[in-house]
Amino acid sequence: MTDALRSVFLRDVLQAWRRRADWLTTFFFFIIVVSLFPLGVGPEPSILRVIAPGILWVAALLASMLALPRVFASDYADGTLEQLTLAPQPLSLLVLSKILAHWLLTGLPLVVMGPVLGLQFGMPPDMLPVLFYSLLLGTPCLSLIGAIGAGLTLGVRGSGVVALLVLPLYIPVLIFGAGAVEAVGVGTAPGGHLSLLGAVLMISLVVSPLASAAAVRVALE
Amino acid sequence: MLEARELACMKGPRWLLRDVAFCVDPGEVLWIEGRNGSGKTTLLRMLCGLTPPDEGVIRWDGQPIRDAGETYRRELLYLGHANALKDDLTIEENLRFAMQLAGRATLSDEFDAVLAQCGLADRRELPVRVLSQGQRRRVALSRLWFADAPKLWILDEPFAALDAESVQRLSDRLGRHLEAGGLAVLTTHQEVPLPAGRVRRLRLDA
Amino acid sequence: MSFNWFRFSSPQTFYPLAGRLAPFFWIASVALTVAGLYIGFFVAPTDFQQGDSYRIIFIHVPAAWMSMFIYVVMAGWAAMGLIFNTRLSSMMANALAPTGALMTAIALWTGALWGRPTWGTWWVWDARLTSELILLFLYVGFMALHASIDDPRRADKAAAILAIVGVVNVPIIYFSVKWWNTLHQGSSVSLTRAPSMASTMLLGMLVMVFAFWAYSIATALTRVRGIILERERHAAWVAQLGTE
Numbered sequence: 001m002t003d004a005l006r007s008v009f010l011r012d013v014l015q016a017w018r019r020r021a022d023w024l025t026t027f028f029f030f031i032i033v034v035s036l037f038p039l040g041v042g043p044e045p046s047i048l049r050v051i052a053p054g055i056l057w058v059a060a061l062l063a064s065m066l067a068l069p070r071v072f073a074s075d076y077a078d079g080t081l082e083q084l085t086l087a088p089q090p091l092s093l094l095v096l097s098k099i100l101a102h103w104l105l106t107g108l109p110l111v112v113m114g115p116v117l118g119l120q121f122g123m124p125p126d127m128l129p130v131l132f133y134s135l136l137l138g139t140p141c142l143s144l145i146g147a148i149g150a151g152l153t154l155g156v157r158g159s160g161v162v163a164l165l166v167l168p169l170y171i172p173v174l175i176f177g178a179g180a181v182e183a184v185g186v187g188t189a190p191g192g193h194l195s196l197l198g199a200v201l202m203i204s205l206v207v208s209p210l211a212s213a214a215a216v217r218v219a220l221e
Numbered sequence: 222m223l224e225a226r227e228l229a230c231m232k233g234p235r236w237l238l239r240d241v242a243f244c245v246d247p248g249e250v251l252w253i254e255g256r257n258g259s260g261k262t263t264l265l266r267m268l269c270g271l272t273p274p275d276e277g278v279i280r281w282d283g284q285p286i287r288d289a290g291e292t293y294r295r296e297l298l299y300l301g302h303a304n305a306l307k308d309d310l311t312i313e314e315n316l317r318f319a320m321q322l323a324g325r326a327t328l329s330d331e332f333d334a335v336l337a338q339c340g341l342a343d344r345r346e347l348p349v350r351v352l353s354q355g356q357r358r359r360v361a362l363s364r365l366w367f368a369d370a371p372k373l374w375i376l377d378e379p380f381a382a383l384d385a386e387s388v389q390r391l392s393d394r395l396g397r398h399l400e401a402g403g404l405a406v407l408t409t410h411q412e413v414p415l416p417a418g419r420v421r422r423l424r425l426d427a
Numbered sequence: 428m429s430f431n432w433f434r435f436s437s438p439q440t441f442y443p444l445a446g447r448l449a450p451f452f453w454i455a456s457v458a459l460t461v462a463g464l465y466i467g468f469f470v471a472p473t474d475f476q477q478g479d480s481y482r483i484i485f486i487h488v489p490a491a492w493m494s495m496f497i498y499v500v501m502a503g504w505a506a507m508g509l510i511f512n513t514r515l516s517s518m519m520a521n522a523l524a525p526t527g528a529l530m531t532a533i534a535l536w537t538g539a540l541w542g543r544p545t546w547g548t549w550w551v552w553d554a555r556l557t558s559e560l561i562l563l564f565l566y567v568g569f570m571a572l573h574a575s576i577d578d579p580r581r582a583d584k585a586a587a588i589l590a591i592v593g594v595v596n597v598p599i600i601y602f603s604v605k606w607w608n609t610l611h612q613g614s615s616v617s618l619t620r621a622p623s624m625a626s627t628m629l630l631g632m633l634v635m636v637f638a639f640w641a642y643s644i645a646t647a648l649t650r651v652r653g654i655i656l657e658r659e660r661h662a663a664w665v666a667q668l669g670t671e
Contacts, residue, residue: 007321011307011314018309018348079303086269087322088295094322148592152585156575164571165589168564169596172603179607196606200599211592218584221272233578234661 004089005097012101022070027109030063034117045122052121053131053181060110060135060177061170064142067106068162071098071143071150072216081154085220092209095216099147099208107139127184134190137197138177144201144208145169151215172200222246223268223373223404228277230263237263241277243423247372250395250405250415255425261408262302264425265377268406269299281373295324298371300379304361308350312341312360315349319364323371331367339363340387355382365394374398374405380413388413436513438655439664445648445655452645459638466631480544483537485631489639491534491555494562497527497643501569502594505587515651517583518658520590521573522651526643528566534559554608558601565593579658 016023037055038048075081075098084094114135115128123131149166180193228241237260245251255261266272268279270286270293279286286293306315313332320327336342339359349357362379364370374395380388395405396416467485474481501523508517538556539549550556569586576582659665 001324003326004322004324007318011310011318014314015307015309077303078307079301079305080307082269082271082299082301082303083305083319083322085271086294086297086299088291088324089322090291148588152572152589153575156572157577158575161571161575164564165568168561168568168600169592171561172596172599175603175607196603203595203599207592207595211588214588215585218581218588221581221584 001089001093004087005093008084008094008097009101012098013104016101016105023067023105026063026067026106027113029066030059030110030113031117033059033062034120038121048121049123050185052118052123053127053178053185055121056114056117056131057134057138057174057178057181060114060139061142061167061174063110064106064139064146065163065166065170067102068146068150068166069159070106071102071147072154072219073150076154076219081216082220085217090213091216092213095147095151095212096205096209099143099212102147103140103143107143110139111135123181124185127181130184130190130194131181133194134177134180134197137194137201138173141173141197141201141204142170144204145173147212148208148215151212151219154216154219173197176200222280222282223251223406224280224283225268226277226280228264228267228274228279230260230267230272231275232260232263238425241423241425243421245404245406245421247402247404248399249419249421250399250407251421251423252415253406253408253423253425255408259425261425262377265299265301265375265406265408268375269297270294296372297375298323298364298373299375300361300364301377304357306349306357306360309348311346311348312336312352313345315360316363320367323364325367325369327367335363335366338366339390355384355387358382359387362391365391365398370398370403372403374403374407376405376407378408378410380409380411392416436515438515438518438659439662441515442652442655445652449645449648449652452641452648456638456641456645459634459641463631463634463638466627466634471627471631478544480541483541485635487534487537487541488632489636490530490537491559492636493639493643494527494530494534494559497523497530498562498565498590498597499594501527502587502590505583505590508583509587509591514580514583514658515655517587518651518654519647520587521583522647522654523643524566524570524573525650526646528563528570530639530643531559531563531566535563552608554601554605557604557608561600561604562597565597569593 034055037051041047041051072081075084085091087094111132115123115132118128118131146162146166149162149169152165153162176193176197180190180197183190183193223245225244226242228238229236230238241264243251253261253264263272267274268286270279273287281289281293281296284293305319310318313336316332316335317327332345333342336345339362341356341359341363344352344356349360352360358379358381365374379391383391392414398405399416399419463485467482471482473479501520504516504523505520507513508515508520535556538559542551543549569590572589573582573586576585656665
């Protein structure tokens with residue numbers, strides 16, 4: 001069984017490697033959105049420092065949402081999703097492999113890039129590791145929750161629906177993620193927020209593969 | 222044995238299929254005929270368990286396929302309209318992933334043999350993107366040539382887009398599968414040389 | 428005597444039943460609203476802190492309660508439709524969604540109207556207001572997903588999965604927003620300091636709650652009749668309705 005899970009994961013990664021340009025759009029979208037805020041708000045460092053955690057996190061939410069159609073859409077179009085559903089392994093685990101690959105390709109770059117962009121906003125050094133850890137715990141949640149929305153909107157008319165479904169469900173991740181970084185800013189310990197973010201990750205790990213698999217089954221009916 | 226009773230399926234407000242019943246024994250192929258839109262593909266998808274029937278039951282060796290779950294899926298090979306191939310991967314990579322998903326490790330010399338039998342030996346390293354429709358179909362179908370293929374084949378238009386030589390090759394392979402006690406359900410529009418004496422027919426628009 | 432509840436799980440038998448029940452709930456909702464508003468506006472005493480502006484709670488509070496309650500009921504119906512594959516359950520979920528969204532919108536709107544004279548601002552990023560806003564987003568998502576899938580059976584199932592995921596999420600969202608709010612306490616206003624309630628105020632509130640209940644049931648029944656007719660328009664029994 002692990003063979004099949006690994007092969008689903010490797011296939012997605014290999015395919016993404018052959019189409020690097022596609023996946024880089026998410027990464028650059030994140031950087032561009034973050035860079036737009038100083039242009040809109042003004043270059044005042046004291047303001048930027050205060051709003052930086054929120055901006056970085058909101059940008060991460062939007063970037064992750066932008067990448068959601070890639071989780072299932074091409075597999076749905078070319079029939080791979082049918083084969084996954086008919087494989088002997090539980091569909092929820094195969095879907096989890098796909099989500100993992102998706103996170104590696106879209107989430108992990110944001111985790112690495114986040115602290116660099118934090119520097120751009122004049123974040124103090126003690127905030128940067130917390131930003132890194134919050135993104136490390138939070139972006140997998142975004143991929144997991146987003147996969148449910150991606151599955152539900154397969155073959156749906158209109159492309160914007162996935163945003164309506166997914167963004168409200170992202171709110172706890174945003175609050176705990178940005179909250180952890182802000183906590184450092186006001187001089188309190190970020191541990192509480194990070195623990196809650198971990199709890200959200202655990203719940204998503206259980207709920208999301210089941211719900212995404214159910215959504216995929218409905219889409220294939 | 223694959224058995225269906227009183228199958229019915231609604232598409233929107235009307236019945237697409239009603240009172241469909243049949244039985245396929247080991248060594249037999251069921252040939253589903255019908256006009257476009259008569260529900261052939263829907264019936265195949267119901268047999269796989271992708272689409273739940275609105276009424277009726279499908280049994281595999283006496284057990285409803287809904288309950289059989291993993292055991293049924295292990296014995297099933299489905300090939301739909303779509304080839305389930307990734308444009309950016311090579312023929313070999315595509316097939317290797319397909320076999321691993323089916324729970325089978327494949328050996329390198331088995332690949333050589335299968336691809337040679339399907340007339341794809343010299344294209345092994347090519348990405349699927351550069352292949353023609355017929356060649357893609359042949360790649361998808363080559364899953365049937367691997368050793369210990371599943372017992373039940375459900376094939377949607379397997380002969381479409383194939384040249385005469387490939388049609389003959391697939392028909393021979395089907396014959397050997399049936400001789401070995403396998404079962405097959407397929408749809409096709411063209412008259413094809415199906416193994417004599419082993420064919421059951423089901424007309425959907427009658 | 429055994430009574431078969433499942434008899435009413437078929438749209439055909441439920442359609443006339445809903446038709447007979449709906450008028451009672453409509454009448455009840457109008458009567459209770461009139462009574463409740465009378466008590467609320469003329470009988471209940473003026474609050475010594477907030478003056479007369481507090482009277483909006485006779486609409487605000489029942490709407491807020493209903494908005495949350497309907498979401499849970501809707502998700503329950505949707506889940507039943509998904510698990511037991513009963514068409515009527517999914518239709519009920521579908522019929523409840525607009526009413527729930529309306530209640531949420533009323534709660535937000537009246538909240539803003541109440542906030543203006545009370546705190547001097549239309550909107551506060553208070554935990555309850557924010558959660559209510561997110562609840563509105565959840566309703567919108569449910570309806571948007573249902574509307575964007577052409578096949579009604581598929582739409583039912585997909586929307587049901589979303590509603591169930593939403594119900595799992597609602598407590599998490601609520602507590603996260605509450606936490607977020609305490610972290611940013613500096614600028615917010617405490618809502619918990621409720622004025623002590625006179626018994627007539629409580630009576631008016633209760634009557635209004637029942638009025639909103641009756642209204643929600645009445646709209647759901649009426650709307651589900653429309654959905655049944657639309658979905659079953661090709662069925663023989665619907666064709667017979669026209670000839671009768």
